[in-house]
Amino acid sequence: MKRLAKAGERLKPKLCPPLLVILCFISLGANAASSEVATVSGPIAYLFNYLSENPFVFLFVALAIGYPLGSVTIKGVGLGSTAGTLVVGIAISLSSYVLYDISITAPGLVSDIFLMMFMYAIGMKVGPQFFSGLARGGIDFIVIGLIVVCANFAIVFFGAKLLDLAPGYAAGIISGSYTVTAVMGVAQSAVSSGAYHIPEGLTADTIGANMAAGYAVSYVLSTVFIILFIKYLPAMFGIDPVKAGKEAEADFGGGEGTEALPGTAGFSSPGTLPVEIRSYKVEHEELVGKSIRELFALYPNAAVLKVVRGDDVFDASTNPTIQMGDVIGVRGRYANLIAKGEDKVGTEVDEIRARDIEIEVADIHVGKTEYAGKTIEELGKEIGFGLYCKAIFRQGQAIPHLPQTIVEVGDVVRLAGPKWCVDEAAKKLGGKPIVESTVTETFYLAVSLVIGFVVGHFSVTMGGIPFALGTSAGCMLTGIMFSFLRTRNPAFGGPMAEGARSFLQDIGLSLFIAVLAANVGPKILNSFQGTVVIKIAILGLLGALVPPLLAWLYGLYVRKMNPMILAGACAGGRNSTPAMKGAQDACGSSIPAVGYPVPYALTSMLVLIFGYLAMVMS
Structure with missing residues (x-):
């Protein structure tokens, strides 16, 4: 024990606290197992037995330790909460089985319910941009997404055949190399629904263990290397990322600030705005006789919000006509008002009534197609009277406004x-x-899960192989449709609050992973026999890095796209937000986010379909 304590002290500066907990947990169990009585009694054995009899405690213990473990980063790279939960869950269940022959099994119903909730949340996220991107203007981004997802499937599926990997590995490697954990869910549903016929000598649990092994190795490698790959991809081709980022910003013009996401704390706070209200006495004849709306058409960068005429105060909503000697409250950029206010209007005066205007900050979902494709500048001239655009979000991500x-x-x-x-x-x-959101999501969630479950059960037999959408993919599609309808018709309740959607997505996927870890943990050792780990690593890296490279070559040499927007598109095609952020760090700009959403939305659905097919066709 003294030796173990000294070893722990040597490791302490290098390991995060959650990882120390896991190592000590396993070490104590191993030490106890070496004694004659620990195999049948003792605190560690009791703890494992308690988790076995109460699997819900196990699930939340895995989350409670896995989340902080996943948040630990080394030079900006970390496991993430999902992989952290998987690692912790497998460590606990595997230790329980190996040391005490105690199996921890979690109810499959829990896995199914939370996976469907996760898929619904994903559908609610990608729905609006998915249809918008398909409808107009995003053909290059769509092609990039198709290149990445199709190349990933081809490399992994046929590579697994060539390397003679057992059933389950291909789906797991697709899931890990794409860092989309839900692929394992749809692949698992292909096994449980009977769409994939299990060969003699194999079991569903063995195939699940193969999936987990393929996922675990390829996920870690892909998570690390895709960030580095996308970040340094422009430099590898002799491109200055900072210069390319500035060129892209110049094409768009302007800049952006940091804003809270929709539905999160502080999103409706005005903060510090680059615009203010100043009061001027009308002394220029060319303003007299014009209504406030007419003046805005002439000067779209400034809006008259109040008119003071003696004891009378007129609000701009009544569209009053300007008279000589009126005092008007003008809202616009501070620098412009100082430089041009007196030249265009008259003497600046201290009239508080002209500046007494309460400012509201609100998020508005664009629901009319007639405004799709227009720039912020164009919309400002048409509908931006008295308004300042603080931010714009796409799929829950801020993009340059x-x-x-x-x-x-x-x-x-x-x-x-x-x-x-x-x-x-x-x-x-x-x-x-x-x-703030006043809409309850329970109704939409329940209806979506019912429809998705029913639709997912329909199957079509082609070439003797039954193909079914699967309940999880069915729930994602209903989420997409509900999101599409709700963003276009406020009568349906308006858009889903980002906070509620993020919670569903996070807790749904994490609990699905925790159940998977419990059930496949004891069997995962059998999946790491011989050279299989090397095969998984090679195939996972090829599936993670070659597809975005092909998309990069297409965008750079065929379509002549801006390199940093292209890097964002490649990251979106690979479903890697950290990679997109790596590209932003490389160029010192948020401009890569412009290319991210459409490939992300497209491949989020297609990779699930390919993961399902990889399992069915194994």
Whole structure:
């Protein structure tokens, strides 16, 4: 024990606390197992037995330790919460079985329910941008996504055949190399539903263990190397990423700030805005006789929000006509008002009534296709009276809100201005101003799971092979449809709050993974026999890195795309947000996010289909 304690002290500076807990947990169990009585009694044996009899405790213990473990990073690279949960769950279940011959099994129903909840949340996220990207303008991004996902399937599936890997490995490697854990869920459903006929000598648990082994090795390698690959891809081709980023920003014009995500704390706070309200006395004849709307058409970068005429105060919503001597409250960029206010209007005066305007900040989902494809600058001239665009979000991710940024259906636009201006813009955009979510998601979740479950059970036999969508993919498709409808019709409840959607996605996937770890942990050792680990590593890296390289070559040499927007598209095609952030770090700009959403939305669905096919065709 003294030796073990000294070893622990030597390891302590290098290992995170959660990992020390796991190692000590296993070490104590091994030490206890070496004694004559520990195999049948003792605190560690009791603990394992308790987890076996109460699997729900095991599930949340795996989450409680796996989440902090996944958040630990080494030079910016970490496991992530999902992989952390998987590692912890397998470590506990494997230790329990090896040391005490105690099996921890979690109910499959729990896995099914939470996987379907996760898939519904994914569908709600990608739905609006998926249809918008397919409808217009994103053909290059769509092609990039198709190149990445199809090449990944071809490399992994046929590579697994060539290397003679057992059933389950291909689906697991696709899941890990794509860092999309849900692929294992749809592959597992192909086994449990009977779409894949289990050969003699194999069991569903063995195939599940093969999936977990293929996933675990390829996931870790892919997570690390795809970030480095995308980050340094431009430099490998002799491209200066900073220069390319600035060129892309110049094409879009302007800049952006950091904003809270929709539905999160502080998203409706005005913060510090680059615009303000100043009051001027009308002394220029060319303003007299014009209505406020007419003046905005002439000067779209400034809006008159209040008119003070003696004892009377007129709000801009009534569209009053300007008279000589009026005091007007003008809202615009601070620098412009200082430089041009007195030249265009008259003497600046201290009139508090002209500046007494309450500002509201609200998120609005774009629901009308007539505004899709227009830039923020164009929308500002049409519907931006009295408003300032603070941010724009696509699929829950902030993108550059620049003058030439194109707005798509399903985008969230954050506007700051008088309440009536915000309401008017929301009506024109086909959305409604969101300050906080008042919609219950239970109804939509329940209906979606029912429809997705029923649709997923339908199967079609082709070439003697039954093909079914699967309940998990069915739930994702219903989520996509519900999201599509809700962002276009406020009568359906409006868009799903990002906080609620993120929780469903996070808890759904994590509990599915915890159940998987419990059930396959004892069998995973059999999947690491011989040279199989080397085969998984090679195939996983090829599946992770070659497809985005092919997409990069297409975008750079065939389509002549900006390298940093292309890097973002390649990261989206690979479903790797950390890789996209790596590209942003390389160029010192958020511009790679422009290319990310469409490939991400497309491949999020296709990789699940390919994972299902990889299992059925094994």
